[in-house]
Each structure stands twice: as structure tokens, then as C-alpha cells.
Amino acid sequence: MNYSDFAGTKVSQLGFGLMRLPKTPEGKIDFARGTRMLLRAFEAGVNYFDTAYMYHDGESEVFCGVALSSLPRSSYFLADKMPSWMCHSVADVQTVFQEQLRRCRTDYFDNYLIHSVTRDNVGKIEEYKVYPQLVRLREEGRIRHLGFSFHGDPALLEEMLTKYDGFEFVQLQLNYFDWEYQNAKELHRIVRAHGLPIIVMEPVRGGMLADLSSSANRIFREYGPDYSVASWAIRYAAGLDGVMTVLSGMSDEAQTEDNLRNCSLPPLTEADFRVIDRALAEFRRDTLIPCTGCRYCMECTVGIDIPKIFRLYNDLALRKFRDMKSFLNRYGDLTQAGKDCVSCCVCMTHCPQGIRIPEEMIRIQALYEEHIGK
Ligand code: SF4
Ligand code: SF4
Structure with a gap:
């Protein structure tokens, strides 16, 4: 010891x-x-x-x-x-x-x-x-x-x-x-x-x-x-x-x-x-959306707080998708008033990490819809 x-x-x-x-x-x-x-x-x-x-x-x-x-x-x-x-x-x-x-x-x-x-x-x-x-x-x-x-x-x-x-x-x-x-x-x-x-x-x-x-x-x-x-x-x-x-x-x-x-x-x-x-780089690549929170992508056309949504998703992924209830509540709060991504791609042109933001948004929205009714 x-x-x-x-x-x-x-x-x-x-x-x-x-x-x-x-x-x-x-x-x-x-x-x-x-x-x-x-x-x-x-x-x-x-x-x-x-x-x-x-x-x-x-x-x-x-x-x-x-x-x-x-x-x-x-x-x-x-x-x-x-x-x-x-x-x-x-x-x-x-x-x-x-x-x-x-x-x-x-x-x-x-x-x-x-x-x-x-x-x-x-x-x-x-x-x-x-x-x-x-x-x-x-x-x-x-x-x-x-x-x-x-x-x-x-x-x-x-x-x-x-x-x-x-x-x-x-x-x-x-x-x-x-x-x-x-x-x-x-x-x-x-x-x-x-x-x-x-x-x-x-x-x-x-x-x-x-x-x-x-x-x-x-x-x-x-x-x-x-x-x-x-x-x-x-x-x-x-x-x-x-x-x-x-x-x-x-x-x-x-x-x-x-x-x-x-x-x-x-x-x-x-x-x-x-x-x-x-190993950490590999883990990040496998598991997380590589958003750094820089906010260059803001403002979103329909008012979505993109980095907050990605952070929420990453926190869930880090918990191996176990705390779904908290994700659903917080995602629901963040996307109130029908703020759905319209795939305008305006944000993507500003993202230094090259994240395909609309695709990720649609994926996260689908995850939400899959679990919200359960
Ligand atoms: S692609 Fe989606 S997230 Fe990006 S600005 Fe347009 S509506 Fe907002
Ligand atoms: S520009 Fe890209 S890396 Fe920066 S906050 Fe937006 S999504 Fe995240």
C-alpha cells in the first residue's frame, strides 16, 4: 500500500x-x-x-x-x-x-x-x-x-x-x-x-x-x-x-x-x-456527441438550445441510458412549445466540430418519442 x-x-x-x-x-x-x-x-x-x-x-x-x-x-x-x-x-x-x-x-x-x-x-x-x-x-x-x-x-x-x-x-x-x-x-x-x-x-x-x-x-x-x-x-x-x-x-x-x-x-x-x-478519445467517439458547448451554432432558427440538448444526451449516454426519466423530463422542458428541428442546416455551417446537428436532433427526438409513451 x-x-x-x-x-x-x-x-x-x-x-x-x-x-x-x-x-x-x-x-x-x-x-x-x-x-x-x-x-x-x-x-x-x-x-x-x-x-x-x-x-x-x-x-x-x-x-x-x-x-x-x-x-x-x-x-x-x-x-x-x-x-x-x-x-x-x-x-x-x-x-x-x-x-x-x-x-x-x-x-x-x-x-x-x-x-x-x-x-x-x-x-x-x-x-x-x-x-x-x-x-x-x-x-x-x-x-x-x-x-x-x-x-x-x-x-x-x-x-x-x-x-x-x-x-x-x-x-x-x-x-x-x-x-x-x-x-x-x-x-x-x-x-x-x-x-x-x-x-x-x-x-x-x-x-x-x-x-x-x-x-x-x-x-x-x-x-x-x-x-x-x-x-x-x-x-x-x-x-x-x-x-x-x-x-x-x-x-x-x-x-x-x-x-x-x-x-x-x-x-x-x-x-x-x-x-x-x-482510450478516452475512443470512448468519446463511440459514445458521445462531440459538442464542446462553444455555442457558435446559436441562434437556432426555431429556438432550440442545441448545446444544452447535446449535453443532456451525453449525460444520459454516460449513465448508459439508465436514467431515462430525468432525461425525458429535462428534454420535455427544453423543447416546450413545439421546438422541433426543421433541418434548415443553418447551425451546421458554424459548428467547428463538424457535428451533423439536424441528424443528431432527429435521433434524440426519436429517442424521446420512443420512451415518453412507456
Ligand atoms: S438545423 Fe435544426 S437545430 Fe439547426 S438551426 Fe435548423 S432547426 Fe435549429
Ligand atoms: S457549434 Fe457545435 S460544438 Fe459548438 S455548441 Fe454548437 S453543436 Fe456544440
């Missing part, structure tokens, strides 16, 4: 995320199996365990309390998070925190985060005095290190780090796909400019980077037949500047073993990065 330094201690490069634990047929956490996986990871050197109030509907924290009970408390880092959007008063922050300590059977958290800061919920942090209350808990020794996990835009990240200057780390969604697609590169730059270490979440983008398109997977397998497709994503995230640990929500034994192996490998080389670039 590779380690990084954090506040004078060694943190394993692989962190065990406790949000996708194995389940029983009834849908509850399989405590026996999950505990075996967790202890196996600990024996192999993992010392960072990450839970949250709402993971597995609250059962993940209870699982932590049980599964970690056989280990000396000082032998691992336990991370938990405050769901500020679930608070309805200043007092709720304390109530939730105390409940978390009870569920986890501990009297302190090593790392504690304001969970999932976004534009939509950032107001609650101010309204319910979340930050000053957590700082006080840190002074009382209930929290060792304070940070936040983030799902917003670069301007909001900068605001958070400027306004509240006592954070010690930030948790970001970083992976080789989102580096450009979601501008994760800029989020990474901002955190590092503030001199803070980073915890990586979603290094495999919810499983997407464990199984790209068949041609992209083939590129990885030909170059590194002994490595899984997911291993490239884990090693990429672990090798980024300032990364303290990479969280992986492990659901079975095979995934755990693969992750353990990946976090003992040497860093990626220049040749490895070129392989990732090639």
Missing part, C-alpha cells in the same frame, strides 16, 4: 468508501460480508474509512460502529459528514452530529466534512451556522480535521475557501473523464492554490470508468493485460498532485482486491497517460 502524509500521519492512498457495501436479498447491508471486506482491506494497509449520515439510509454509520469495533481506535481514520441540507435549525447540527457519534460508536471523527456543498445548499451552511459549530467541535476534540466535499462550480469553491479559512482539506470528484468534461482540472487547481490536500471521490465515476466502450476497453487490455480497466482510473486519481487518498465505494471482494493491488503499483508513466488519452 502506498501512503501519503497528512498532518504528521500516514494515510493510505486507498480509502474505503462505505456507500456501496454488499447487501442482503432484503436490501440491508450484509454486515458479515462487509466486515470481512473491511478487515481484509485494513490488513492490507487501508487505514481510511469514509461514511456519511445518509449512506445506506443511515445503516452505513451503524456498520462502521460494528465493523471497526475490533480495531484499536487510533489505528485508522474515520471520516463522516454533516448533511446541512437536512438541517432545519441551528440545533439540528448538534443533534445530527451526536447521533453520528452514537451510530459509529466513537467519541471523535478524524476527518469531518460539510457534505456535498452545492449552489443549492450553500445558504444552509450560513443560515444554520454549520461552520462555526464544527470549528467549536474541533476545538473540543470531537473533530480532528475539518473539510468539505464539493459538487459546485469553480467560483463557489473559491468563495468557500476564501470565506471560511479553517478548512484543512477538500473532497472533490476527480477522474480522467471529468478532468475536462466537468472542469475538475480547475477545481483541483483552486484547492491546490489554497495549499490544501485533496480527497478524491468518484475516481471511477460511479463505475463508468471500469467499463468504457468495447474499443476503449480493448486499448487498455492490449497495453496492460494484467490490469483491470478500473485500475487506470484509480492510479490516475492517486497520482494527481496533492491527493491524500482516493475513495472507492467497494461492493464486493473482487473490487476490493483489485483496488488493493492498484494502490501498491508505481505511479503512471508518460506512456501510460498516452494510453488513457487514446
Whole structure:
């Protein structure tokens, strides 16, 4: 296991995320199996365990309390998070925190985060005095290190780090796909400019980077037949500047073993990065409409927001067409008032990517019509 330094201690490069634990047929956490996986990871050197109030509907924290009970408390880092959007008063922050300590059977958290800061919920942090209350808990020794996990835009990240200057780390969604697609590169730059270490979440983008398109997977397998497709994503995230640990929500034994192996490998080389670039290009070609969002194609003759429609389609394709309901709702909103493409081709002449826009529009409209009646 590779380690990084954090506040004078060694943190394993692989962190065990406790949000996708194995389940029983009834849908509850399989405590026996999950505990075996967790202890196996600990024996192999993992010392960072990450839970949250709402993971597995609250059962993940209870699982932590049980599964970690056989280990000396000082032998691992336990991370938990405050769901500020679930608070309805200043007092709720304390109530939730105390409940978390009870569920986890501990009297302190090593790392504690304001969970999932976004534009939509950032107001609650101010309204319910979340930050000053957590700082006080840190002074009382209930929290060792304070940070936040983030799902917003670069301007909001900068605001958070400027306004509240006592954070010690930030948790970001970083992976080789989102580096450009979601501008994760800029989020990474901002955190590092503030001199803070980073915890990586979603290094495999919810499983997407464990199984790209068949041609992209083939590129990885030909170059590194002994490595899984997911291993490239884990090693990429672990090798980024300032990364303290990479969280992986492990659901079975095979995934755990693969992750353990990946976090003992040497860093990626220049040749490895070129392989990732090639596989990524192949994946994009196979799966996505190559729209960059430049908006040179606008205005559309009938008022369609072309880049927004393409982004919506790409988001659906990246989820392997699983979240059709959300696509249908959002597509319906975007194309209200009979905004159907009339194939005038005016937009196409402005597209630097050479996208055959009307053909794509007709294809997406057909996908919508196929599913809307179901
Ligand atoms: S081809 Fe379709 S999308 Fe493009 S400008 Fe014409 S109506 Fe709009
Ligand atoms: S011009 Fe092409 S690449 Fe740019 S937003 Fe329009 S469709 Fe996308």
C-alpha cells in the first residue's frame, strides 16, 4: 500500500468508501460480508474509512460502529459528514452530529466534512451556522480535521475557501473523464492554490470508468493485460498532485482486491497517460456527441438550445441510458412549445466540430418519442 502524509500521519492512498457495501436479498447491508471486506482491506494497509449520515439510509454509520469495533481506535481514520441540507435549525447540527457519534460508536471523527456543498445548499451552511459549530467541535476534540466535499462550480469553491479559512482539506470528484468534461482540472487547481490536500471521490465515476466502450476497453487490455480497466482510473486519481487518498465505494471482494493491488503499483508513466488519452478519445467517439458547448451554432432558427440538448444526451449516454426519466423530463422542458428541428442546416455551417446537428436532433427526438409513451 502506498501512503501519503497528512498532518504528521500516514494515510493510505486507498480509502474505503462505505456507500456501496454488499447487501442482503432484503436490501440491508450484509454486515458479515462487509466486515470481512473491511478487515481484509485494513490488513492490507487501508487505514481510511469514509461514511456519511445518509449512506445506506443511515445503516452505513451503524456498520462502521460494528465493523471497526475490533480495531484499536487510533489505528485508522474515520471520516463522516454533516448533511446541512437536512438541517432545519441551528440545533439540528448538534443533534445530527451526536447521533453520528452514537451510530459509529466513537467519541471523535478524524476527518469531518460539510457534505456535498452545492449552489443549492450553500445558504444552509450560513443560515444554520454549520461552520462555526464544527470549528467549536474541533476545538473540543470531537473533530480532528475539518473539510468539505464539493459538487459546485469553480467560483463557489473559491468563495468557500476564501470565506471560511479553517478548512484543512477538500473532497472533490476527480477522474480522467471529468478532468475536462466537468472542469475538475480547475477545481483541483483552486484547492491546490489554497495549499490544501485533496480527497478524491468518484475516481471511477460511479463505475463508468471500469467499463468504457468495447474499443476503449480493448486499448487498455492490449497495453496492460494484467490490469483491470478500473485500475487506470484509480492510479490516475492517486497520482494527481496533492491527493491524500482516493475513495472507492467497494461492493464486493473482487473490487476490493483489485483496488488493493492498484494502490501498491508505481505511479503512471508518460506512456501510460498516452494510453488513457487514446482510450478516452475512443470512448468519446463511440459514445458521445462531440459538442464542446462553444455555442457558435446559436441562434437556432426555431429556438432550440442545441448545446444544452447535446449535453443532456451525453449525460444520459454516460449513465448508459439508465436514467431515462430525468432525461425525458429535462428534454420535455427544453423543447416546450413545439421546438422541433426543421433541418434548415443553418447551425451546421458554424459548428467547428463538424457535428451533423439536424441528424443528431432527429435521433434524440426519436429517442424521446420512443420512451415518453412507456
Ligand atoms: S438545423 Fe435544426 S437545430 Fe439547426 S438551426 Fe435548423 S432547426 Fe435549429
Ligand atoms: S457549434 Fe457545435 S460544438 Fe459548438 S455548441 Fe454548437 S453543436 Fe456544440
